[in-house]
Amino acid sequence: MTVLISFDIDGTLEVGDPPGPLTMDMVRLVRDKDFLIGSCSDRTLSAQRAIWADHDIEVDFVVGKHMLPDVKAQFEADVYLHIGDREDLDRQYALKAGFDFLWPDEAVAHPHFQADS
Amino acid sequence: MTKQGVEPDDFSQPFWDAANEKRLVIQNCVGCDRLQHPPTNTCRDCDDGGPLEWKQVSGRGTIYNYGVVHDCPVRLLQQDQPFNLAIIMLDDDPGIQMYSHLPGVAVDEVPVGAAVEVIFEPSANGQLVPEWRVIAD
Amino acid sequence: MTTPTAPDAMYRNDEGLGIWEHRGKVAAVGVGHAPTSRRWDGRPETCVGAITIDALRKAIDDAGVPPDQIDGLVVVPVTTTGAFWEAGKPLPMDVIQSFQQTDDPLDGIAKLSAEWLLANMPELTNVKFTMYGPGCMSNALNVTAQAVGDGLTHTCLVVKSWHNFEGRYYQGGANAGDALPGTPAITQLWGGPASYSTALQFAEYCRKYGKTHDMMAPFMENSRRNGLRFPEGYWAQHRPEELGPEDYLASRWIAKPANLFDNDIPIMMSGAYLFSTAERAQDMKQPPVYILNHASSNTRPRSLVPTLDEVEADTARTGRKIYEGAGITADDLSFENMYDGFSLFHQFHLEGLGYRGIGFGDALDFYQTDISIEGPNPVSPSGGNVGSGRSRVWMHTDCIQQLQGRAGARQVTGVKPEVGVSGGPMPLGGNYTVWSASPD
Numbered sequence: 296m297t298v299l300i301s302f303d304i305d306g307t308l309e310v311g312d313p314p315g316p317l318t319m320d321m322v323r324l325v326r327d328k329d330f331l332i333g334s335c336s337d338r339t340l341s342a343q344r345a346i347w348a349d350h351d352i353e354v355d356f357v358v359g360k361h362m363l364p365d366v367k368a369q370f371e372a373d374v375y376l377h378i379g380d381r382e383d384l385d386r387q388y389a390l391k392a393g394f395d396f397l398w399p400d401e402a403v404a405h406p407h408f409q410a411d412s
Numbered sequence: 413m414t415k416q417g418v419e420p421d422d423f424s425q426p427f428w429d430a431a432n433e434k435r436l437v438i439q440n441c442v443g444c445d446r447l448q449h450p451p452t453n454t455c456r457d458c459d460d461g462g463p464l465e466w467k468q469v470s471g472r473g474t475i476y477n478y479g480v481v482h483d484c485p486v487r488l489l490q491q492d493q494p495f496n497l498a499i500i501m502l503d504d505d506p507g508i509q510m511y512s513h514l515p516g517v518a519v520d521e522v523p524v525g526a527a528v529e530v531i532f533e534p535s536a537n538g539q540l541v542p543e544w545r546v547i548a549d
Numbered sequence: 550m551t552t553p554t555a556p557d558a559m560y561r562n563d564e565g566l567g568i569w570e571h572r573g574k575v576a577a578v579g580v581g582h583a584p585t586s587r588r589w590d591g592r593p594e595t596c597v598g599a600i601t602i603d604a605l606r607k608a609i610d611d612a613g614v615p616p617d618q619i620d621g622l623v624v625v626p627v628t629t630t631g632a633f634w635e636a637g638k639p640l641p642m643d644v645i646q647s648f649q650q651t652d653d654p655l656d657g658i659a660k661l662s663a664e665w666l667l668a669n670m671p672e673l674t675n676v677k678f679t680m681y682g683p684g685c686m687s688n689a690l691n692v693t694a695q696a697v698g699d700g701l702t703h704t705c706l707v708v709k710s711w712h713n714f715e716g717r718y719y720q721g722g723a724n725a726g727d728a729l730p731g732t733p734a735i736t737q738l739w740g741g742p743a744s745y746s747t748a749l750q751f752a753e754y755c756r757k758y759g760k761t762h763d764m765m766a767p768f769m770e771n772s773r774r775n776g777l778r779f780p781e782g783y784w785a786q787h788r789p790e791e792l793g794p795e796d797y798l799a800s801r802w803i804a805k806p807a808n809l810f811d812n813d814i815p816i817m818m819s820g821a822y823l824f825s826t827a828e829r830a831q832d833m834k835q836p837p838v839y840i841l842n843h844a845s846s847n848t849r850p851r852s853l854v855p856t857l858d859e860v861e862a863d864t865a866r867t868g869r870k871i872y873e874g875a876g877i878t879a880d881d882l883s884f885e886n887m888y889d890g891f892s893l894f895h896q897f898h899l900e901g902l903g904y905r906g907i908g909f910g911d912a913l914d915f916y917q918t919d920i921s922i923e924g925p926n927p928v929s930p931s932g933g934n935v936g937s938g939r940s941r942v943w944m945h946t947d948c949i950q951q952l953q954g955r956a957g958a959r960q961v962t963g964v965k966p967e968v969g970v971s972g973g974p975m976p977l978g979g980n981y982t983v984w985s986a987s988p989d
């Protein structure tokens with residue numbers, strides 16, 4: 296099963312402003328599970344790329360908040376999941392684009408982010 | 413799109429009462445016979461500030477300009493994003509503008525310059541609110 | 550002491566007033582900025598009152614003036630346009646108890662009074678003149694320059710600060726409710742974001758002159774580049790991210806044709822200056838920057854949003870007022886720092902000034918040329934709000950620092966910095982200052 300996870304940054308990832316609960320090691324974990332991963336943020340595309348490069352994490356996409364439909368069109372997956380901390384800018388965008396959605400705290404506890412699942 | 417409800421106050425009561433009767437009224441200065449919108453307590457042009465009245469207008473206008481709202485601060489409207497938000501200029505006085513969501517017009521396909529006529533749509537609490545629709549050729 | 554709001558007579562709103570009567574006799578010397586942050590973290594030492602005190606003390610120190618020689622204080626009392634303390638939200642008593650509080654418990658937290666500042670800056674023992682210049686630093690500067698020129702104060706501080714709380718601008722309060730009171734409902738039911746009106750003016754501009762939103766990209770890139778060289782600014786301090794054309798053009802719309810980066814990022818900040826008479830300023834620690842003129846616009850649109858015709862008529866009128874009172878022409882401007890928050894109206898200011906000879910409809914083409922600080926036609930060397938976050942202050946700080954020759958990595962090099970202009974906010978209804986390295 297192919298899983299695609301889109302991460303918001305600010306308020307979601309530990310490197311965000313404000314920091315969120317998802318650590319970069321958690322991101323590496325799903326990367327190692329061969330999930331398709333990337334970021335979907337109001338940060339500039341170049342700033343998103345810089346964050347991933349700084350942490351030596353290879354991602355499949357970086358996009359703006361409004362570009363989840365483009366991600367879905369570009370990548371074949373069985374599960375499309377967006378994780379973010381805003382009702383309007385994350386949850387609503389995700390649901391409109393046909394993604395599942397998790398709040399950051401929910402994501403931390405989700406089996407995707409457990410090493411043995 | 414359902415707009416927030418309206419709770420008329422003393423000042424705005426005539427505007428909203430007229431809307432419920434499907435009439436569009438605009439504030440007018442009796443002294444200088446000049447419309448003004450948005451309404452205020454005094455005439456902006458007369459030294460003595462008025463007197464002011466609510467004047468029924470034709471309900472005809474043209475689309476002057478528009479934008480497309482993708483990130484709206486009003487919670488009730490967020491579910492309808494993106495949506496058109498146009499400026500209508502009244503035929504009675506093209507200097508007078510009113511907002512419109514242009515019901516029936518596809519997002520970002522707004523015919524600037526097209527003729528429109530006023531309609532009245534219920535808001536969340538049933539108060540009728542002036543809106544505008546394009547007049548078919 | 551109750552602080553009055555500046556009377557209309559202190560602003561130069563009209564054409565035909567001639568040379569400003571205090572031209573070259575008032576000077577800015579000291580500059581102070583507090584560290585920026587994205588949002589208030591709830592601590593007493595980072596509340597808007599505390600950072601304002603920090604900025605004021607830095608401005609005093611920068612000018613090298615003993616605090617007891619300061620006899621005036623001009624304050625912008627409002628410290629936000631869209632981040633309000635929610636009704637019923639508990640007051641932060643630990644913060645309130647950390648300061649000498651006025652009767653208003655949100656003073657120093659969500660607003661600022663001169664009384665609060667004086668109560669918490671005991672070193673200011675000789676302040677006899679206080680006044681509010683409501684709105685922006687641009688207003689307050691006009692008031693300060695006029696007050697010093699009129700002799701109401703001799704050595705005067707002026708300060709503008711911004712607070713920012715959790716949550717998004719404008720999303721709470723009435724906008725979150727199910728109904729609106731009838732009078733505001735007449736205009737607010739349709740839900741236009743703050744940048745909507747500017748977006749419409751820009752849309753009309755593009756239709757009239759055959760321009761596109763993409764043509765803004767060089768201006769945005771240049772502004773952020775300059776802002777990243779502004780060590781007092783938000784982006785330089787916290788997120789040194791460039792804003793290239795791909796970054797800008799890929800951004801989501803807020804109110805098309807205004808996108809996310811056409812809207813400035815709200816922050817916590819405070820900026821302060823020390824003004825004095827040109828004569829007294831000679832003995833201070835920094836070189837004086839002389840005020841050649843201040844000008845204002847009190848024009849209002851006829852109806853809901855300004856039309857392009859109204860914008861162009863008023864920016865042209867503003868340009869004439871700026872030059873008339875300063876006794877200069879557009880050719881005398883070394884650089885410009887007109888307001889940019891929202892970015893889509895900066896070109897209206899430029900065209901109204903006739904900066905570098907451009908006319909209506911020319912600015913976006915001008916943006917495609919060399920507008921860098923190294924070139925002959927520097928545009929917004931401060932980087933403005935695009936470059937450093939929402940403050941409406943950077944443009945003024947940059948004018949002072951450019952003319953003092955201490956703008957650091959931002960210093961213009963393609964022209965000799967002799968005369969600059971700054972001000973805003975909107976094309977209709979702004980306040981402007983003409984700054985000069987020389988009183989003549």
